[in-house]
Amino acid sequence: MSAPVLRHPDRLFIGGAWVEAHSGRQIEIVSPDTEQVVARVAEADETDMDRAVAAARKAFDEGPWQWMPPAERVAAMGRLVEALRKREPEIAAAWTQQMGGLTAIAPYLTGRGTQNLQEAIDLGGTFPFITKVESKASPVAYVVHEPVGVVAAIAPWNVPYMIMAAKLAPALLSGCTIIIKPSPETPLEAYIIAECAEEAGLPAGVINLVPGHREASDHLVCNPGVDKVSFTGSTVAGKRIGSVCGSRIARCTLELGGKSAAVILDDFSAEETAKVLAGAITLVSGQVCAMLTRAIVPRRRHDEIAHAIAAEMKKVRVGHSDDASVNMGPLAMQRQLDRVESYIEKGQKEGADLVTGGGRPAHLNRGYFFEPTLFANVSNDMTIAREEIFGPVLSLIPCDDVDDAIRIANDSNYGLNGSVLTHDADAAWKVARRVRTGNVGQNGMRSDFSLPFGGYKQSGIGREGGSQGLMHYLETKTILLDGAPAELA
Structure with a gap:
């Protein structure tokens, strides 16, 4: 299994560029097999989180991504998938190296992560982003699904690539820009995602990478420039995120604990x-x-x-x-x-x-x-x-x-x-x-990540997977007109 080789482990990926971390610190990654440090990456602090939000905000408000026809976003996502497929052996090795996952199942989980993106691509060809509907109030009416905005995607350490990809896929398809914040214990896969986004030519600021510890993560969640938080992790952390988002009516998807x-x-x-x-x-x-x-x-x-x-x-x-x-x-x-x-x-x-x-x-x-x-x-x-x-x-x-x-x-x-x-x-x-x-x-612990997945009660809010998961990255708008617009006529 190929060991991961990162091009810029000492940098963060913000606004389409590899930049130095404001803190000047690094995160040490320890092998659970040997208790030895096996890698180091840059550590993002609160200043870096604000930089990432500003970059994602600019890319969403001023950039082309949200206004691209879905087919163009799908094409860009296809290039990202192609780049990721080439590096799946490295992604699998990173999982084993960082959290002790068995090499026997690492290729499956890695492939499943990339498949999350591929399934979003497949959905993009059929999803009704704009639907003409009947209305008693107007001669012409449309229901439009538009991107929610800037997304902070926070993934846990247990299956980091698969879970981050499950957040990245609907965010990109919908037209959102995204800040990926991996767990400090397992950041290597997120670095490979950022490198592949750069290789695929995604517009600057569409994907930003900021590994950091709890205080910096909380600062990211609290930033008013973040329109939605997608979090997978503990119920304790989810309650904090839910309360912060609720205080400013920001959107959130929370996939939390279970028993x-x-x-x-x-x-x-x-x-x-x-x-x-x-x-x-x-x-x-x-x-x-x-x-x-x-x-x-x-x-x-x-x-x-x-x-x-x-x-x-x-x-x-x-x-x-x-x-x-x-x-x-x-x-x-x-x-x-x-x-x-x-x-x-x-x-x-x-x-x-x-x-x-x-x-x-x-x-x-x-x-x-x-x-x-x-x-x-x-x-x-x-x-x-x-x-x-x-x-x-x-x-x-x-x-x-x-x-x-x-x-x-x-x-x-x-x-x-x-x-x-x-x-x-x-x-x-x-x-x-x-x-x-x-x-x-x-008869077992079955999951199908192409279908909606999430929990009742304190196991979370919202769903990931399928068209139901995509809807959590969209806002719904009703448009009432006197006639059909030229671009839809």
Whole structure:
């Protein structure tokens, strides 16, 4: 896998140029496999954030991007996709290097990120940006969808390229200009996006890159020149962003945390359940917002299922992310490891049964590695059942019947994802309709990012993906005329 080679890691990309960071500081990127610094990039401070907003504002208010016919924007996006495709091996390697994602799945996630852009291109050929409609108030009427303006896109560290691309795609298609603010732990993919935007000849200021820490990010969100914030990350940060945007009626899309439940029905065997849930919880070391972290099982089958899941977890090989023989790599950083360990302690103190895992693998004395972990006999009011752990920790919660399982699933501040484990599609449909969550899959953690994705309750506001996701980057205008304009006649 090709290591990423950045042309300007010591610069920021603002207004179509690679510029020095005002702070003069750099962000160090630490490998979770080795705990060693593997790269450095420029750090944007508050002054840099304001520069980026000014550049994006100028490009939107004065530049050609928003006024281009959609076909021209689509053509430019096609050039961007072409440039990104060439560098997908570097993007995949960057993910592994920065957050310890397995090399085995890195190409898929990278390709999925670029596909987000391609799907926006495909949508651009059919989306009705201007629609002539009937009106009782005017001889000629149009409903027009116009870009919302300057977008601040803030992506998390777990799957940074795929998630940033999911924000970039509708922003570009709609005619918005965008400021991409990657996580300071995983900025390398965003640098490659900026380099590819320059190669593709996108107008100056349409895409701007400013990696920075929390204070600078908050300053970006507070800048009145930002018309919309698209954020994926923690619910705590999302509440802050939502309050800031609400104070000035700015638009926001928030894809936040989850505590997603898998409801196991009686026709699904313990062995099948174990394979599905152990396979899910170890994906990206459990660091996925849509992760199935609560398994709600019939009380009479609880012990049998616990035994089967524990046996399956013990088969999981934990090791370095570039080792093709391992099934799970490290957690992304020291603070994440500390967080997971703190929840293990809370689970035990509150009376849950630690069945397997709960510590660092004995054979790995360096790196942020953790064992797949199962808690059984968990009550839904325990901390480990209420709060997002963001690690390979599964809670097994007994229930009395299907109605009780749905009650438990819905008894959460979150509502991002869910699953129904059954071979009966009718039964899966009935449960899925009653669970208050934005995405439900039968027999596993299923996602289709060409369709709308987002959450109920404190899992977020708005959706990403498909035409529904595009609408969050558009304003709707009604135009009433005495006659048809020449350009539309």
